[in-house]
Amino acid sequence: MTTNCSFTEVDSLMKSLELAIYVPIFVCGLVLNILALVVFCVLLRKWTESTIYMTNLALMDLLLLLLLPFKMHATIHHWAAHHRILCSFLESLYFVGMYGSVYTIACIAVDRWLAICHPFRAKQLRSPRAALGTCILVWVMVLGGTSPIYSFRTAEKGSFHCFHSFSDQGWRQEVIGCLLGFGFVGPALVLVVCSAQSIGTLRQSGQESPKSRACVRTIYSSLCAFLVPFTPSHLGILLQFLVHRCVIEDCVAKTRISLFLQVAMSLANITCCLDAVCYYFITREVRTSKQTFNLRRSRSISQKRATTSTSEL
Secondary structure, three states, rough: OOOOOOHHHHHHHHHHHHHHHHHHHHHHHHHHHHHHHHHHHHHHOOOOHHHHHHOOOOOHHHHHHOOOOHHHHHOOOOOOOHHHHHHHHHHHHHHHHHHHHHHHHHHHHHHHHHHHOOOHHHHHHHHHHHHHHHHHHHHHHHHHHHHHHHHHHOOOOOEEEOOOOOOOOOOOHHHHHHHHHHHHHHHHHHHHHHHHHHHHHHHHHOOOHHHHHHHHHHHHHHHHHHHHHHHHHHHHHHHHHHHHOOOOOOHHHHHHHHHHHHHHHHHHHHHHHHHHHHHHHHHHHHHHHHHHHHHHHHHHHHHHHHHHHHHOO
16 A cells, blocks of 8 residues: 555554553453463363353463563564564464454354253253364364465565554455454354344343343353454454555545554453453353252252151151
8 A cells, every 4th residue: 555644653652552552451361361261170160161162262362462462562673574474473373362252252142042042952052062162163263264364464575563564465355355244244243143132032031040140241241342342443444444445545534544443453452351251250150050050959859858758657
């Protein structure tokens, strides 16, 4: 893209702004996701469909978080030309973590929808093994889908900014179309439709049990963890695509779009912290299920003892 606009002020502002965004997200997200893995893998010791999906989501978030120090370094420093392959590898992993989170949240919504809206069919389709297979499929899909990133780095010699300034090849119509369609719009529609139907079914049933309330909270937290960070960032990608296609030519608009995109992409990493809300409600739900199971078991034992005592009399 050729332009006479100067983005010096935007780049200078983002050097300090990105650090101010990344540091608290990195610290907070790292602590929360490590705690989540400890809870799911050590404390709960119950591998349900929900805990498997949440463990996978925590792993995706950790992958995203571990790449933030490289992004912070690339914000301030230029990388040497011979680091282009390393940069492409890190960029690919970054988008694996981001869109792996997108698809995992969508899978959680579908899993909930099956369990709530189609309980009889869910007995055949839902299982811990099926959830594990779905998570593996998500990893394969995002690893394959992010492989074209290796061709987005310009072949020019000299130093460069990693995680910034993709070549025009990365802004091709088919690339951005797939990114927006399969990376955001498709999963967002699945999430919203499944969530709306699940909440509607729970409210129509008239059940106000602790488990149903926990389900509703989990659904709302998943919506928040998806729409809040990813909607602005993909809107910024669409606007920047229009700039590259020369649909938007005003210099002031270009600089504002560049700033908006970089800020939105930086704030999109907050999903690593927002997912912790989902972890909290899932943990409460599993504990509620345990308590309900133990209560029913104790009642069953008491009834059997009472029956036995009556028969002996």
